[in-house]
Amino acid sequence: MKKYFVTGLLILVPLVVTVWVLRVIVGTLDQVRDWLPPSLRSATYILEWPGTGVLLAVTIVFVTGLLAHNFIGRRLLDWWEKLLARIPFVSSIYSSVKQVSDTVLSPNGQAFRKAVLVEFPRQGAWTIGFLVGSPGGEVAALLGDDQQTVFVPTAPNPTSGYLIVLPPAQIRELEMSIDEALKFVISLGVVAPGKTPGTTIIVPPAAA
Structure with missing residues (x-):
């Protein structure tokens, strides 16, 4: 019975953790819908569907990047950063987070080379x-x-x-x-480099 129970854990634990992580990510991104005016949320029934917040967040990120690549968008971005730099306390937080994000997310960054x-x-x-x-x-x-x-x-x-x-x-x-x-x-050294993690099935002696 112990071996059967361990085999069930090996199968279900990765699945449950994966589903939980996906639910947390999707639930967090779905909160983007709360940024919209209440009148728009109530008028559009589609916005209440699960996952629409994810699509909305992806769209906002894409449109922001698209606008920042033209001349007007770059000027607005420079004006916005100069405005934040003049606000005490906010400027220190924004500049610190921006330096980290530029290093980690930028294609030309040095993070984890x-x-x-x-x-x-x-x-x-x-x-x-x-x-x-x-x-x-x-x-x-x-x-x-x-x-x-x-x-x-x-x-x-x-x-x-x-x-x-x-x-x-x-x-x-x-x-x-x-x-x-x-x-x-x-994995605390369990998953060695070049080894594809998988499920280890423990076969009871009677079944073997």
Whole structure:
């Protein structure tokens, strides 16, 4: 009975977690409908359908990017950023978030360029990290221009971690992709690079 129960868990747990994550994402994006005027929401019955908020959010993002690529859109964007820069407290939050988003989302950004191995937290203990780029500024002036910034994630939650600056001699580049390295960290080393995760079916001895 224990083996049958474990087999059921191996099948249902990934499915339930996947459905839960999708419901959270779709439910969050559906809240975009709340931005519309109440008269418009009540007049259009289609807006009450599940998933319409997702389509509306995607449309808003696409139209915003489309408008920002022409001359008038760029001028409006510059005016908007200058306006936010003059507002105390708001300017610090906006500028910080914008720098992070530009680094992570921009095609020319340096975020997570390569999966690497570094000795951390002590010599002789190796862990997977992600090469971010050169630190620049005062850090580069004190340590040298050849230094590299590496983000070392914590497992199984890679959204937190440590940011360390190392010379190239202490960094070993890996052939695995960023996705494979993240899977390795999140799975606590169970999903090895190049291995496709799947469901392991435990066959009871009687059935075998």
